Amino acid sequence: xxxxxxxxxxxxxxxxxxxxxxxxxxxxxxxxxxxxxxxxxxxxxxxxxxxxxxxxxxxxxxxxxxxxxxxxxxxxxxxxxxxxxxxxxxxxxxxxxxxxxxxxxxxxxxxxxxxxxxxxxxxxxxxxxxxxxxxxxxxxxxxxxxxxxxxxxxxxxxxxxxxxxxxxxxxxxxxxxxxxxxxxxxxxxxxxxxxxxxxxxxxxxxxxxxxxxxxxxxxxxxxxxxxxxxxxxxxxxxxxxxxxxxxxxxxxxxxxxxxxxxxxxxxxxxxxxxxxxxxxxxxxxxxxxxxxxxxxxxxxxxxxxxxxxxxxxxxxxxxxxxxxxxxxxxxxxxxxxxxxxxxxxxxxxxxxxxxxxxxxx
Amino acid sequence: xxxxxxxxxxxxxxxxxxxxxxxxxxxxxxxxxxxxxxxxxxxxxxxxxxxxxxx
Numbered sequence: 309x310x311x312x313x314x315x316x317x318x319x320x321x322x323x324x325x326x327x328x329x330x331x332x333x334x335x336x337x338x339x340x341x342x343x344x345x346x347x348x349x350x351x352x353x354x355x356x357x358x359x360x361x362x363x364x365x366x367x368x369x370x371x372x373x374x375x376x377x378x379x380x381x382x383x384x385x386x387x388x389x390x391x392x393x394x395x396x397x398x399x400x401x402x403x404x405x406x407x408x409x410x411x412x413x414x415x416x417x418x419x420x421x422x423x424x425x426x427x428x429x430x431x432x433x434x435x436x437x438x439x440x441x442x443x444x445x446x447x448x449x450x451x452x453x454x455x456x457x458x459x460x461x462x463x464x465x466x467x468x469x470x471x472x473x474x475x476x477x478x479x480x481x482x483x484x485x486x487x488x489x490x491x492x493x494x495x496x497x498x499x500x501x502x503x504x505x506x507x508x509x510x511x512x513x514x515x516x517x518x519x520x521x522x523x524x525x526x527x528x529x530x531x532x533x534x535x536x537x538x539x540x541x542x543x544x545x546x547x548x549x550x551x552x553x554x555x556x557x558x559x560x561x562x563x564x565x566x567x568x569x570x571x572x573x574x575x576x577x578x579x580x581x582x583x584x585x586x587x588x589x590x591x592x593x594x595x596x597x598x599x600x601x602x603x604x605x606x607x608x609x610x611x612x613x614x615x616x617x618x619x620x621x622x623x624x625x626x627x628x629x630x631x632x633x634x635x636x637x638x639x640x641x642x643x644x645x646x647x648x649x650x651x652x653x654x655x656x657x658x659x660x661x662x663x664x665x666x667x668x669x
Numbered sequence: 670x671x672x673x674x675x676x677x678x679x680x681x682x683x684x685x686x687x688x689x690x691x692x693x694x695x696x697x698x699x700x701x702x703x704x705x706x707x708x709x710x711x712x713x714x715x716x717x718x719x720x721x722x723x724x
Contacts (some may be wrong), residue, residue, distance in 0.1 A: 321687075321691060321697060322691060322694060323691060323695055324691070324695055325688075325692045325694075325696075345677065347677050347680050347681070348680070348681075348684050349680060349684070350684060350700045352687075353683075353687045353690070359676060359680060362673050362675060362676050363673055363677070363680075364673070428705035458705050583671040
């Protein structure tokens, strides 16, 4: 018992309840799968840095929400105080999810905080541009935006033929600063809804943040749907200086908005993209996925795990029609479940174990 | 290694308390404007205001 490593997870959460399931898992999976005691510290509330020093953890995990504290001077100051108090011997791991916002402050914080391992959802081809080698005293490791927890992996799913909803989708208010990627998030939902209406099928689609589902409600909707549409998460813009209006996305609708001069508009091949947690959740519920073609962090393969759609959505109706063929759709959903969820390859248990071995070896 | 069990227990209780505040905050955010105004009037203590972020 005395030899077990200890960990501290720093996170930053205020005002939102319930949490989305994958966000809760990302923070608290460490409790379930780290091989020793784990303490959680929400730096969104007042804290005494001496607590961190006294805890003397072997591993400090800085969650994406704690790194997002950099958006405000008060938050940044709290994050700095916390990291300054971490004992020198502790191994430090950071996992940002929003590298396209406030990139330079993020780079600075990672260096100041003496991070040992950075977990990033970026594809390796982009690492050099986002984290230049000369400014990078830490190691990098690819990390998905979410993994599968034991509860989700064990979840039983009904056959697609027996599900009452033909297609479902949710999108939050996509702010202009997401660029073309944000426009697609909205458009794909509207096109799916139009398809269902035209064919006389039942759809449960909401864009612009309406009828938001959190916790298990979202999983239940996926489990009741034959198909779900989607697109990779990410952004077509990078904001190195932190000047985008992240605090009020609703005020920056896509019409008539121009990015600040400091923002970099990315070419299509250089866009920041990653598989979203919802795509793993759909695999876990054995729901047929109709997705805009992409790499999906190297996890989902087009035509094998999901039905691909061209980026201009010109073939989305035909792709959704494929979900009406129960044998074919069920076979694809089952294959995705077997290879991605049942295999345990993308489970929290596996990744927490691997990260622990890597940094505490 | 020596483990600060008392501190770990304190931090766990603090975390639970913080979640109670977060749940209250989320309910407040959805409250009608009149109720929010009344609560703002009640929370005269600066420290309380800072903690539960009514204003």
